[in-house]
Amino acid sequence: MSAAIPVVGPQPAPPTTADQQSRRIPSGISRNRAIRLVLNRAPDLVCTNARMVHHPYAGYIYAVQQRAFGRSLHGVAHILVDRCSGGTSTSDPWPDPVLLEPGETLDAVPATISEEHAEDGARQCAVRTALHRRRALIPIEVTSVSSAPLLYKPNWLLDLQLPADGGTVKVLVDALTGAYHLVPGGVVQIEPAAAG
Amino acid sequence: MTTEVNFLLFYFLILIGIGIWAMRRGAGKGLDNYLLGGRSMGPAVTALTLQSTSMSGYMFLGAGSLAYTQGYWSLWYALGDLGGGVLNMSVLGRRMRKLSQILGAVTSIEYLERRYPSALTRIIAAPLALICLFFYVLAQFIAGGKGLALVTGFSYPLALGIAIGVIVLYTFLGGYLAVAYTDFFQAIIMLIGVLWVLFAALATLGGLGAANERIGEIDSSLLTMWGKDLANYGQWGLIIGALLVFSIGYLGWPHVVTRHMAMKRPSVARKAGGYSMLFNILFVPAPYLVGIVALLIVPIGTDPEMAIFATAQLLLPPAVVGIVMAGIMAAIMSTADSILLQAGTIASRDIYHRFINKKMNEKNMVWVSRGMVLALAIVGFFIAIFQPPAVFALVIFATTILGSAFVPCYVAAVWWKKANTVGAVSSMVVGTAVPVIWEIFSLVSRTGLDSMLVGIVSSVTAMIVGSLLTQTSCPVPAHIQAALGETERLGPIPAQLLKGQDVIMATEASVR
Numbered sequence: 001m002s003a004a005i006p007v008v009g010p011q012p013a014p015p016t017t018a019d020q021q022s023r024r025i026p027s028g029i030s031r032n033r034a035i036r037l038v039l040n041r042a043p044d045l046v047c048t049n050a051r052m053v054h055h056p057y058a059g060y061i062y063a064v065q066q067r068a069f070g071r072s073l074h075g076v077a078h079i080l081v082d083r084c085s086g087g088t089s090t091s092d093p094w095p096d097p098v099l100l101e102p103g104e105t106l107d108a109v110p111a112t113i114s115e116e117h118a119e120d121g122a123r124q125c126a127v128r129t130a131l132h133r134r135r136a137l138i139p140i141e142v143t144s145v146s147s148a149p150l151l152y153k154p155n156w157l158l159d160l161q162l163p164a165d166g167g168t169v170k171v172l173v174d175a176l177t178g179a180y181h182l183v184p185g186g187v188v189q190i191e192p193a194a195a196g
Numbered sequence: 197m198t199t200e201v202n203f204l205l206f207y208f209l210i211l212i213g214i215g216i217w218a219m220r221r222g223a224g225k226g227l228d229n230y231l232l233g234g235r236s237m238g239p240a241v242t243a244l245t246l247q248s249t250s251m252s253g254y255m256f257l258g259a260g261s262l263a264y265t266q267g268y269w270s271l272w273y274a275l276g277d278l279g280g281g282v283l284n285m286s287v288l289g290r291r292m293r294k295l296s297q298i299l300g301a302v303t304s305i306e307y308l309e310r311r312y313p314s315a316l317t318r319i320i321a322a323p324l325a326l327i328c329l330f331f332y333v334l335a336q337f338i339a340g341g342k343g344l345a346l347v348t349g350f351s352y353p354l355a356l357g358i359a360i361g362v363i364v365l366y367t368f369l370g371g372y373l374a375v376a377y378t379d380f381f382q383a384i385i386m387l388i389g390v391l392w393v394l395f396a397a398l399a400t401l402g403g404l405g406a407a408n409e410r411i412g413e414i415d416s417s418l419l420t421m422w423g424k425d426l427a428n429y430g431q432w433g434l435i436i437g438a439l440l441v442f443s444i445g446y447l448g449w450p451h452v453v454t455r456h457m458a459m460k461r462p463s464v465a466r467k468a469g470g471y472s473m474l475f476n477i478l479f480v481p482a483p484y485l486v487g488i489v490a491l492l493i494v495p496i497g498t499d500p501e502m503a504i505f506a507t508a509q510l511l512l513p514p515a516v517v518g519i520v521m522a523g524i525m526a527a528i529m530s531t532a533d534s535i536l537l538q539a540g541t542i543a544s545r546d547i548y549h550r551f552i553n554k555k556m557n558e559k560n561m562v563w564v565s566r567g568m569v570l571a572l573a574i575v576g577f578f579i580a581i582f583q584p585p586a587v588f589a590l591v592i593f594a595t596t597i598l599g600s601a602f603v604p605c606y607v608a609a610v611w612w613k614k615a616n617t618v619g620a621v622s623s624m625v626v627g628t629a630v631p632v633i634w635e636i637f638s639l640v641s642r643t644g645l646d647s648m649l650v651g652i653v654s655s656v657t658a659m660i661v662g663s664l665l666t667q668t669s670c671p672v673p674a675h676i677q678a679a680l681g682e683t684e685r686l687g688p689i690p691a692q693l694l695k696g697q698d699v700i701m702a703t704e705a706s707v708r
Contacts, residue, residue, distance in 0.1 A: 042690040055704045085675065085703050109707050140562065157708060172705040179698035181705040184681045
């Protein structure tokens with residue numbers, strides 16, 4: 001077991017209530033590991049805050065089949081639809097999601113994309129991906145296997161302080177894969193009063 | 197049946213064999229190979245498919261013809277071509293890969309519509325791309341027909357029919373054959389084919405220096421950078437146009453820029469640019485040089501577009517001529533199948549599905565794609581057979597239109613936050629109209645300005661003026677602004693931290 005990484009600064013923001021019918025994917029990466037993943041690349045930074053946040057997705061699993069020249073190829077496509085942007089992407093299989101307990105709350109941005117739009121996008125994505133890679137002239141059959149219209153994916157949101165009073169940046173770490181990205185908005189300079 | 201034809205058939209069999217091998221190799225994993233996330237093209241494959249798609253039959257017919265008739269002036273085109281791949285990767289590669297993922301676009305036309313959100317974007321872009329791609333693929337058909345006629349001795353119509361048949365068959369089989377292995381194989385064959393002719397020609401003539409001396413005795417103006425009889429002396433407008441066609445022209449090709457979207461990571465672009473440059477250095481100058489020295493090898497009166505074929509036939513043994521022919525067919529097929537498939541995609545998804553039948557199922561979509569490929573082949577056959585225009589002129593014309601209509605849109609999409617829908621639509625319309633008018637009224641010879649140069653300047657101006665005048669009435673949507681902000685530097689953040697970012701997380705990070 002790794003030693004806890006000290007975190008200084010403010011505590012997590014109050015969470016927002018999530019849809020009670022929704023599911024969340026359990027985190028696969030601990031808070032400490034998420035911090036380490038980032039600090040390994042930037043050892044001079046100091047993590048001042050780390051909290052779990054969730055992002056709304058819709059998850060769909062399709063069976064895809066292509067037949068041509070007497071041969072048939074089968075596959076399973078896992079498609080995620082971002083319920084905020086509508087963006088679709090193929091995915092590796094995700095861990096089994098769990099239903100939110102009554103009263104359980106998540107720190108999540110609200111879903112703005114409708115279920116119908118998400119499902120349509122997911123199906124198109126499955127077809128497009130298969131055709132894109134296998135070229136557009138071979139018939140394809142796409143059958144729905146399962147779906148989760150609201151699936152909360154866990155992330156770690158880290159506040160990092162730059163060295164030499166350079167301000168702070170936020171980094172969002174995928175709590176399933178460890179992939180990360182800086183939160184846009186640039187470096188936030190620390191006010192003298194707050195820094196002091 | 198001649199040795200050349202036997203060799204060509206053998207080449208096709210190898211291609212099919214590679215395709216079947218690749219299919220069986222992946223059979224155990226089924227489609228999962230393709231459907232799981234995060235498994236896409238690395239730098240070498242990106243570069244090779246980009247270059248084998250870009251380098252069409254033009255390189256063997258048009259480039260040879262231009263060099264044969266204009267001498268070293270033709271190298272202006274080669275110079276532009278040399279930097280085209282790396283420029284494409286540098287200017288668009290990384291940012292387009294990021295933005296297309298954030299916007300959730302897969303096809304190049306869809307990408308334009310999402311960046312410049314309006315149905316009008318697609319209404320203009322899709323048919324325009326379709327028409328230009330048709331001209332381009334027509335040139336590939338003619339190249340294949342002419343080449344096959346010369347090698348086999350068949351009549352042109354018969355050879356054209358066979359060439360188109362092979363190209364269409366290859367495109368239909370493409371689902372199984374056109375995998376990375378065949379792209380790689382085709383690129384290697386192209387390289388071997390053209391370098392073999394070049395080395396044979398130089399060996400016969402005693403080297404490039406000796407060849408130049410003899411060319412100078414025939415017509416010293418061919419050794420200058422101004423063209424035959426110094427016809428283009430001081431015409432910098434033409435020279436800049438020649439440089440632009442195949443350097444920034446690539447940036448506007450829908451079937452080429454779509455490769456950026458398939459890269460594994462944005463950082464792949466940098467390495468792929470290096471590979472592209474290496475391939476171009478080895479490949480691009482060769483057909484031009486063969487065309488120049490062909491003046492000393494092939495009989496006077498030879499069709500200029502056949503200069504490389506004729507040189508190969510005169511200097512090489514039949515089996516090697518077969519390799520050269522295979523190289524030419526590789527160049528043609530690797531380009532033609534991409535164009536035909538791109539045209540099918542545009543017809544089925546960007547036009548039929550988007551505007552005519554939104555509920556269209558997958559089977560119908562495939563049939564629309566197939567129908568479009570066949571329609572292009574049939575129409576192309578009849579146009580090519582009755583009035584075969586010069587391959588070179590067709591390719592240059594299509595590239596000019598694609599370049600001037602689309603380059604500002606693609607470039608501004610990732611580099612200019614103020615580029616909006618009005619600017620993009622204006623740019624596409626002006627970028628199409630100006631080069632067409634320039635050609636129709638023969639303004640190239642009157643003004644000394646190449647239509648590519650005028651087209652690009654006009655469409656860039658339209659983009660800037662259109663966007664700036666309508667910033668308040670047609671602002672760039674906030675989510676696109678946020679996506680574009682993604683590509684900007686964040687400040688004094690450790691380079692390693694920036695480098696390790698995964699673009700997949702960009703959208704989620706943007707709403708935090």
